[in-house]
Amino acid sequence: xxxxxxxxxxxxxxxxxxxxxxxxxxxxxxxxxxxxxxxxxxxxxxxxxxxxxxxxxxxxxxxxxxxxxxxxxxxxxxxxxxxxxxxxxxxxxxxxxxxxxxxxxxxxxxxxxxxxxxxxxxxxxxxxxxxxxxxxxxxxxxxxxxxxxxxxxxxxxxxxxxxxxxxxxxxxxxxxxxxxxxxxxxxxxxxxxxxxxxxxxxxxxxxxxxxxxxxxxxxxxxxxxxxxxxxxxxxxxxxxxxxxxxxxxxxxxxxxxxxxxxxxxxxxxxxxxx
Numbered sequence: 001x002x003x004x005x006x007x008x009x010x011x012x013x014x015x016x017x018x019x020x021x022x023x024x025x026x027x028x029x030x031x032x033x034x035x036x037x038x039x040x041x042x043x044x045x046x047x048x049x050x051x052x053x054x055x056x057x058x059x060x061x062x063x064x065x066x067x068x069x070x071x072x073x074x075x076x077x078x079x080x081x082x083x084x085x086x087x088x089x090x091x092x093x094x095x096x097x098x099x100x101x102x103x104x105x106x107x108x109x110x111x112x113x114x115x116x117x118x119x120x121x122x123x124x125x126x127x128x129x130x131x132x133x134x135x136x137x138x139x140x141x142x143x144x145x146x147x148x149x150x151x152x153x154x155x156x157x158x159x160x161x162x163x164x165x166x167x168x169x170x171x172x173x174x175x176x177x178x179x180x181x182x183x184x185x186x187x188x189x190x191x192x193x194x195x196x197x198x199x200x201x202x203x204x205x206x207x208x209x210x211x212x213x214x215x216x217x218x219x220x221x222x223x224x225x226x227x228x229x230x231x232x233x234x235x236x237x238x239x240x241x242x243x244x245x246x247x248x249x250x251x252x253x254x255x256x257x258x259x260x261x262x263x264x265x266x267x268x269x270x271x272x273x274x
Contacts (some may be wrong), residue, residue: 014220025128027122034130038096038137038240045096045134049088053142056084057149060206072239077150082233083205086167088142090200090225091192093168094175095134097127099190101179105272120266124176124259125227131172132165139164152236159244160235172257180262180271185232199225209241224250 021228038045057077065076072079104110113123146152154160161184174191182188203225209217220226234240240247265271 008195023119023122026118027075027126030123030126031129031133034096034100034127035133037100037130038134044137045092049092049138050141050145053088053145054149056080057146061149071211074237074239075150077207078152078237079233080206081146081150081152081237083203083229085139085142085146086164086229086232087200087205089135089139089164089168090171091196091230092138094171094178094192094196096134097131097172097174097175098182098192100130101127101176102182102185102188105179105182106109106185110272114266114269114272120263121265124262127176128169128172131175132168135168135172136165139168154236155238156235159248160232163228163232163235163248163251166248166255167232170228170251170255170258173255173262176262177258177265180265182271194244199223202226203229204241205229224254227251 057080060080061077065080068076070076070079101110104113110123114120143152174196178188178191202218202220203223207224209220212220225248227242227250230240230242231244231251234244234247
């Protein structure tokens with residue numbers, strides 16, 4: 001007995017709706033697990049960035065900043081505040097995903113996800129969502145600390161939040177890729193130590209690139225983190241060494257590239273299949 005065309009169409013729509021619902025539940029489950037993972041130990045995940053930021057303000061903002069004087073017409077504490085916030089967001093979003101994904105890989109949990117009907121995109125978004133949640137949580141805490149040391153006025157609130165969220169996503173994707181390639185717990189600290197840390201400190205947190213000689217200004221433009229920090233600084237203070245639209249476009253481009261690369265790696269089973 002053949003079903004009418006409209007009945008077949010209704011079944012197809014119902015099946016598609018069920019698949020979407022199941023995928024959303026799976027994404028929600030991974031996201032909640034990742035969020036609880038860092039929120040349960042908030043003393044280890046949220047408190048240290050706040051203490052570190054306060055120390056940066058005391059040492060650089062008050063002691064060194066008093067000798068340097070204003071930068072771009074702003075007090076040194078105000079100028080470095082957006083960079084310190086972004087530094088905390090970047091490092092925490094990255095570390096959350098790289099450690100979580102490698103742990104799942106080490107305990108063979110990720111293999112169970114990959115052999116299930118769950119699309120790889122849902123797995124990536126779940127882990128990345130946890131990194132974004134931690135990045136935004138740490139960013140909020142560090143912002144609160146910054147208000148005790150610097151008078152901050154959000155010039156462009158939407159841009160500020162968008163840059164923080166997108167930067168969290170970008171570094172979470174970077175952490176995922178690091179976790180895919182890592183073969184031991186030592187490997188998950190190599191990239192943050194020897195790649196991210198130098199790029200972050202050379203990304204214009206503590207200085208304007210206009211203070212550098214022309215040659216080093218051109219070299220600094222090759223650092224993608226420079227664009228993220230300056231876009232965020234523009235959102236809060238209204239000053240930037242880089243065009244904010246260009247910075248926004250570069251962040252989005254990196255997210256698209258890293259997301260596609262993550263899916264390709266998972267599909268190939270890189271770092272997972274023996």
